[in-house]
Amino acid sequence: MKPIRVLGLALLLLTLTTSCTAGKLKVVTSINVLEDLARQVGGEEVKVQSLVTGLETPHTFEVRPSHMRALAEADLVVILGQGLEPWVEDIIAGLGKEVPILEVGQGLEVLEEDNPHLWLSLGNALVMIRAISRALQDLCPSRADYFAANEQSYSKKLQDLQTDLKMKAADLSDNRVVSYPASYPYLLQEMGFVEAARGELHHGQEPSAKGIMGLVNFMRKEQIKVIIAEKQFSDRLPRLIAAEAGAQVVYLTPLLGGLPGSDDYLGMMRTNVESLLEALKLP
Numbered sequence: 001m002k003p004i005r006v007l008g009l010a011l012l013l014l015t016l017t018t019s020c021t022a023g024k025l026k027v028v029t030s031i032n033v034l035e036d037l038a039r040q041v042g043g044e045e046v047k048v049q050s051l052v053t054g055l056e057t058p059h060t061f062e063v064r065p066s067h068m069r070a071l072a073e074a075d076l077v078v079i080l081g082q083g084l085e086p087w088v089e090d091i092i093a094g095l096g097k098e099v100p101i102l103e104v105g106q107g108l109e110v111l112e113e114d115n116p117h118l119w120l121s122l123g124n125a126l127v128m129i130r131a132i133s134r135a136l137q138d139l140c141p142s143r144a145d146y147f148a149a150n151e152q153s154y155s156k157k158l159q160d161l162q163t164d165l166k167m168k169a170a171d172l173s174d175n176r177v178v179s180y181p182a183s184y185p186y187l188l189q190e191m192g193f194v195e196a197a198r199g200e201l202h203h204g205q206e207p208s209a210k211g212i213m214g215l216v217n218f219m220r221k222e223q224i225k226v227i228i229a230e231k232q233f234s235d236r237l238p239r240l241i242a243a244e245a246g247a248q249v250v251y252l253t254p255l256l257g258g259l260p261g262s263d264d265y266l267g268m269m270r271t272n273v274e275s276l277l278e279a280l281k282l283p
Ligand SMILES: [Zn+2]
Pocket: 059, 117, 183, 203, 254
């Protein structure tokens, strides 16, 4: 397999001051969270499309012909990296031409080896939009001020939301949760929740019957009130565990559109955290 070509920003600058005068830079992103972030920074100067929608999983995504067309026309491809999109390499190889790729997850602190859910942290989103802004400024220097201004105003929104949610989470007397899916270490750590245990050993891998019983006993003994589940996947086991342990299932979403109120990144992060706050506040 041909290794992915990640072009640095300096190289972007040299090679890609192309279609920005035409009005719309075409940006293709891997997941819809990055689609929203690219749109926040790019505004009216960009046309953004995500390959993965909220109803699919980026880990085992399958590329369709329409995706190849979008990629072939892209001025910039934005991916997370860190192993989230192993399928992007094949796509690029299949295109037979160079497409500039920005890997926004590069340089972010990895909490767990092979756990790429780094976008579920408002602090990481701040770093990611800075990278997107720089790439767009390099692609279209005449609109650099516009992108920088968008970046600045959206950064403020991210910071305000982070402050607000962290403050609310700090008020909890019990901040311990069990997460069934492996998707939330970044979100939980940022907000000061304690992930006391986890259902999935690896992402997408069910625990054994013994593992489930161990989890139930642990939650009973420690009196942990919340287990996190996702609508995108089967919630049969989290529900079973919750029923046995006398706990509540709280649904979170890793991508936009997975829950009501999660149609943009700020809304998704707020919805996720407030769902946890609400459940943990219950007596
Ligand atoms: Zn995932």
